[in-house]
Amino acid sequence: MTATAITLRIAQRDDAQAIALMSRDLIEAGLGWKYEPERIRRAMNDRETVTLVACDRSQLVGFAIMEFGEERAHLVLLAVRPSHRRHSVGRRLIEWLVDSVATAGLASIHLELRSSNEAARAFYRAMGFTETILVPGYYRGKESATRMVRVLRVPGPLPFNWRPPTLDKK
């Protein structure tokens, strides 16, 4: 696998099963399966939610689900298959979403992860997120969560002369 062979695209209805199975096995293991295919399909149909997938040719190797609010975005789920880790797949998924959130003018991105998940914590730190608080029992009373945030701009109304950072670069 070479990183350049990986393509990103918006998820399609047929991807729901593969995404749900990845969530069950790679994110929710030991907690009970909450993100079943029907729930993933609902996320795909939600106009305020983006479901992004990474593919190695026809194989779905990673995905991320992000909810866009008025001022805050929430990263709901993110996973990369073990066979494709440490090849920047997660980085590319996050960077695509961060660019979209910044272009939309939102102020910050929030997420929760299992407090025991040191690999994900290191990954999110490398992606510019910082820890905020610990939430005991967040995962169905079984495990605590660590909240992390990445601030993109000062919260509050957008100034009149605000331009998306991606346009400012040009």
Ligand SMILES: CC(C)(COP(=O)(O)OP(=O)(O)OC[C@H]1O[C@@H](n2cnc3c(N)ncnc32)[C@H](O)[C@@H]1OP(=O)(O)O)[C@@H](O)C(=O)NCCC(=O)NCCS
């Ligand atoms: C967390 C996860 C998405 C990272 O995906 P990935 O594609 O392997 O990450 P990348 O290759 O883009 O890593 C980017 C950087 O993050 C950091 N990083 C990633 N995985 C790491 C690990 N296991 N340990 C330490 N740092 C890590 C590194 O700085 C890495 O850069 P480098 O490879 O140049 O050193 C992946 O490990 C995963 O799917 N884990 C299981 C599901 C999960 O925990 N999801 C997040 C919580 S919902």
